[in-house]
Amino acid sequence: MRMTRKAPSEPVRQLRLVSVSASSHEDAELVEAARNGDEGACEALFRRHHRKVAGLAFRLLGRDDDVDDIVQDAFIEAFASLTRLNDPQAFSSWLCAIVVTRVGKRLRRRRLLERLLLAPKRPLEIHSALSPSCPPDVALELSAVYRVIDDLPPSVRMVLLLRRVQGLTNEEVAQCMKLSVATVKRRLAEAEERLDRFREVMR
Numbered sequence: 001m002r003m004t005r006k007a008p009s010e011p012v013r014q015l016r017l018v019s020v021s022a023s024s025h026e027d028a029e030l031v032e033a034a035r036n037g038d039e040g041a042c043e044a045l046f047r048r049h050h051r052k053v054a055g056l057a058f059r060l061l062g063r064d065d066d067v068d069d070i071v072q073d074a075f076i077e078a079f080a081s082l083t084r085l086n087d088p089q090a091f092s093s094w095l096c097a098i099v100v101t102r103v104g105k106r107l108r109r110r111r112l113l114e115r116l117l118l119a120p121k122r123p124l125e126i127h128s129a130l131s132p133s134c135p136p137d138v139a140l141e142l143s144a145v146y147r148v149i150d151d152l153p154p155s156v157r158m159v160l161l162l163r164r165v166q167g168l169t170n171e172e173v174a175q176c177m178k179l180s181v182a183t184v185k186r187r188l189a190e191a192e193e194r195l196d197r198f199r200e201v202m203r
Contacts, residue, residue, distance in 0.1 A: 024089035031088035042079050053099045060103045060161055074099045100176045107154035148198045160191035
């Protein structure tokens with residue numbers, strides 16, 4: 001059965017996506033300098049990409065209490081393993097993949113602690129990620145949608161958000177999460193089926 005691509009719902013469109021003007025060519029020069037021990041190059045890479053990866057971590061986590069730790073750990077890991085980056089021009093996507101991996105681990109740990117009653121289940125904090133022009137009724141619907149998303153298995157949740165909110169292609173999601181494209185499509189279909197059931201109830 002051929003799967004058709006669904007357009008993001010209006011609430012999802014209201015999320016403010018973070019863009020970065022850094023060019024891959026300039027990134028490559030900074031990566032090479034950082035590999036040669038230039039601390040200023042590391043600082044420049046951090047400044048160029050901090051906002052992007054913090055926004056990505058926040059949208060995947062749904063709360064901001066873990067974002068700083070995720071971002072800091074991701075940059076530490078990236079700078080410690082620059083020699084393993086085959087294509088310096090791909091620093092941005094490589095760094096985002098590190099963030100995605102760390103968020104996945106954090107979500108699984110959070111879910112386990114909640115199930116063991118070792119940590120309370122706290123509400124999502126998505127309002128700071130909304131566009132200032134987001135209408136109140138859309139904001140309420142988006143909050144409800146995110147509550148459904150928060151109950152998804154972490155790997156399914158991340159596929160949905162990377163695809164529908166972050167705007168990555170199936171192939172890019174697969175690369176970030178180290179999955180096959182077929183697995184990405186299957187998890188995306190599972191997530192959207194859950195959302196479709198939610199929308200039916202809300203009508």
